[in-house]
Amino acid sequence: MNHRRAVAALLLSAATLTACSSGPTYDESVKLCQKTLVERPAGETGKPKECEPLKDEDYKTVSIAASMARLGWTDENGRFDKNKMLEDTSTQP
Numbered sequence: 875m876n877h878r879r880a881v882a883a884l885l886l887s888a889a890t891l892t893a894c895s896s897g898p899t900y901d902e903s904v905k906l907c908q909k910t911l912v913e914r915p916a917g918e919t920g921k922p923k924e925c926e927p928l929k930d931e932d933y934k935t936v937s938i939a940a941s942m943a944r945l946g947w948t949d950e951n952g953r954f955d956k957n958k959m960l961e962d963t964s965t966q967p
Contacts, residue, residue, distance in 0.1 A: 903927040904936060911940035 898906065907925035914922065925933055942948055947959040 898927075900927065904932065907933070908936045908940055908943075911937060912943050916944075 907928055910922045910924040942954055946962060947955060949955045
């Protein structure tokens with residue numbers, strides 16, 4: 875009888891681990907959200923479904939970073955480049 879309980883517990887544990895690990899990690903969700911925001915058409919608003927797993931503060935941060943990337947204000951590593959921003963704003967009428 876105890877053997878059956880142990881097997882059942884083991885199978886339940888394995889099923890739980892499989893279910894929990896089947897989706898993307900939080901970091902993967904952040905990267906997917908950022909990619910989606912950078913690549914979406916101009917003027918499109920609202921929170922994309924790819925960004926739903928993100929906490930509100932993280933979504934705001936990713937959204938701002940994506941806006942800067944679309945404007946060309948980031949370097950090759952994706953970091954904000956003040957000089958690129960200043961160049962861009964000084965050439966606009």
